[in-house]
Amino acid sequence: MIRAHLTVDPHFTVGTINRRLFGSFVEHLGRCVYEGIYEPGHPTADEQGFRADVMELVREMGVTTVRYPGGNFVSGYRWEDGIGPVEDRPRRLDLAWHSIETNEIGLDEFASWAKKADCELMYAVNLGTRGVLEALDVLEYANVRSGTQWSDRRVANGHPDPHRIRMWCLGNEMDGPWQLGHTTAEAYAEIAATAAGAMRQLDPDLELVACGSSSAQMPTFGEWERVVLERTYDLVDFISCHAYYEPRGDDYETYLASAVNMDRFIDTVVATADHVKALRSSAKTINISFDEWNVWYQSRYDTEEKVTSIDTWPVAPHLLEHSYTVMDAVVLGSLLISLIRHADRVTAASIAQLVNAIAPIMTEPGGPAWKQTTFYPFSLTSRLARETALELKLDSPTYDTELYGQVPVVDAVATHDEGGGTTIFAVNRSLTDEATVEIDVSGVGDVARVTATSMFDDDVHAANSASQPDRVRPRENDSVIVGDGRLTVTLPACSWTVLTLD
Numbered sequence: 052m053i054r055a056h057l058t059v060d061p062h063f064t065v066g067t068i069n070r071r072l073f074g075s076f077v078e079h080l081g082r083c084v085y086e087g088i089y090e091p092g093h094p095t096a097d098e099q100g101f102r103a104d105v106m107e108l109v110r111e112m113g114v115t116t117v118r119y120p121g122g123n124f125v126s127g128y129r130w131e132d133g134i135g136p137v138e139d140r141p142r143r144l145d146l147a148w149h150s151i152e153t154n155e156i157g158l159d160e161f162a163s164w165a166k167k168a169d170c171e172l173m174y175a176v177n178l179g180t181r182g183v184l185e186a187l188d189v190l191e192y193a194n195v196r197s198g199t200q201w202s203d204r205r206v207a208n209g210h211p212d213p214h215r216i217r218m219w220c221l222g223n224e225m226d227g228p229w230q231l232g233h234t235t236a237e238a239y240a241e242i243a244a245t246a247a248g249a250m251r252q253l254d255p256d257l258e259l260v261a262c263g264s265s266s267a268q269m270p271t272f273g274e275w276e277r278v279v280l281e282r283t284y285d286l287v288d289f290i291s292c293h294a295y296y297e298p299r300g301d302d303y304e305t306y307l308a309s310a311v312n313m314d315r316f317i318d319t320v321v322a323t324a325d326h327v328k329a330l331r332s333s334a335k336t337i338n339i340s341f342d343e344w345n346v347w348y349q350s351r352y353d354t355e356e357k358v359t360s361i362d363t364w365p366v367a368p369h370l371l372e373h374s375y376t377v378m379d380a381v382v383l384g385s386l387l388i389s390l391i392r393h394a395d396r397v398t399a400a401s402i403a404q405l406v407n408a409i410a411p412i413m414t415e416p417g418g419p420a421w422k423q424t425t426f427y428p429f430s431l432t433s434r435l436a437r438e439t440a441l442e443l444k445l446d447s448p449t450y451d452t453e454l455y456g457q458v459p460v461v462d463a464v465a466t467h468d469e470g471g472g473t474t475i476f477a478v479n480r481s482l483t484d485e486a487t488v489e490i491d492v493s494g495v496g497d498v499a500r501v502t503a504t505s506m507f508d509d510d511v512h513a514a515n516s517a518s519q520p521d522r523v524r525p526r527e528n529d530s531v532i533v534g535d536g537r538l539t540v541t542l543p544a545c546s547w548t549v550l551t552l553d
């Protein structure tokens with residue numbers, strides 16, 4: 052029998068949760084854009100060819116920001132291919148995903164889509180095969196009102212108002228050997244600093260993200276962040292983190308503890324950023340943009356999906372289209388717990404990605420859009436997380452994992468707002484046993500009503516599909532007992548739960 056104890060007290064806060072924590076990512080990759088968000092001719096397509104069924108799901112998911120247009124794609128991208136009359140736009144080879152890019156969708160269309168979807172657009176510039184001048188050009192095109200070459204081009208293209216994009220990523224994963232233009236930390240730091248300085252001269256209100264490591268497993272991890280921040284500290288606001296998780300064989304115990312790795316990753320990057328802060332005696336704090344995170348069966352790409360033939364360049368191929376299970380949803384929910392726990396320093400994040408490729412939303416061309424299991428913990432967390440992340444006193448039994456040592460069986464985080472509402476997110480990592488969690492809520496005040504919703508299933512590998520879109524859904528958890536400043540809830544084996552206290 053697993054028993055865990057939590058104490059929730061609104062006096063002990065981590066920090067305000069920035070709504071940008073619930074951001075996502077749309078890359079020109081596979082069917083994320085084409086047949087994903089955009090499919091002219093689809094029965095629900097609007098006048099711009101955007102699928103209204105997908106848009107509705109994006110809103111329901113509670114996505115706040117959207118990073119665009121890549122990803123690996125951006126390091127070979129010429130942004131100006133995607134502006135002006137669509138019939139004049141070139142078809143190009145996308146070397147990152149070995150596809151044809153038709154350029155039907157570019158910055159202007161995507162800015163319109165983001166506006167319709169109520170998302171803030173976060174734009175990545177190409178520092179892989181291009182440089183400072185092109186970054187300035189796209190910034191001028193996007194943010195200057197009019198009266199210059201690029202701003203007037205935007206106006207002539209039918210967009211009189213500037214897009215006013217605030218958050219800009221200075222390249223993508225420049226530490227990764229797979230990246231076009233991959234380079235050393237020193238060389239990247241130099242171009243990132245020059246680009247950042249120049250972009251700020253053009254628009255001082257920007258918020259800039261320097262590339263951190265592609266994962267905590269990169270051989271240059273730690274050193275990369277130090278070198279990049281020592282050169283760019285005064286010029287940028289964020290350092291990025293990227294992390295994807297998948298089970299190694301059937302070691303599900305380690306897989307379910309992926310958030311332990313995310314916790315350590317964040318703590319290490321925070322320590323490195325603060326080390327540079329100390330070296331510089333700076334009053335400024337650099338925060339983290341965790342702008343790629345998710346469950347991704349990444350090893351399947353190299354072994355099953357990757358095409359390299361010079362004769363094969365498909366348009367919008369089926370790439371990285373994984374079917375996510377109940378267990379994947381539990382892991383994803385626990386990654387969100389980790390992000391919220393670090394809300395003081397992780398002030399932006401993007402689940403990668405949004406539609407079809409590594410995605411919570413799937414589409415059939417000409418047919419329906421449907422929700423993967425992973426859709427639910429994201430949407431419930433975005434919808435129900437309150438303003439402030441709380442520090443939680445958590446006592447849980449532990450279990451041994453191959454990669455991370457002893458980890459708590461139960462993990463949780465709580466959020467609270469002044470209005471008196473409290474929301475607790477919890478996972479039970481045990482594959483076999485339910486866990487009873489006793490929560491001391493005496494510091495919260497009178498609890499009138501508690502609602503609990505859980506993701507679990509007898510078959511932890513169950514997934515949704517086009518033919519069975521509702522095979523897995525969150526279910527009401529009616530095990531809650533409230534009384535005397537305490538509440539008790541039973542978390543099913545391998546489950547994710549949200550509790551709202553009114």
Ligand code: AHR
Pocket residue numbers: 078121122123124223224265343403404409
């Ligand atoms: O999200 C898929 C890919 O993962 C992105 O293009 C890249 O940045 C990362 O390696």
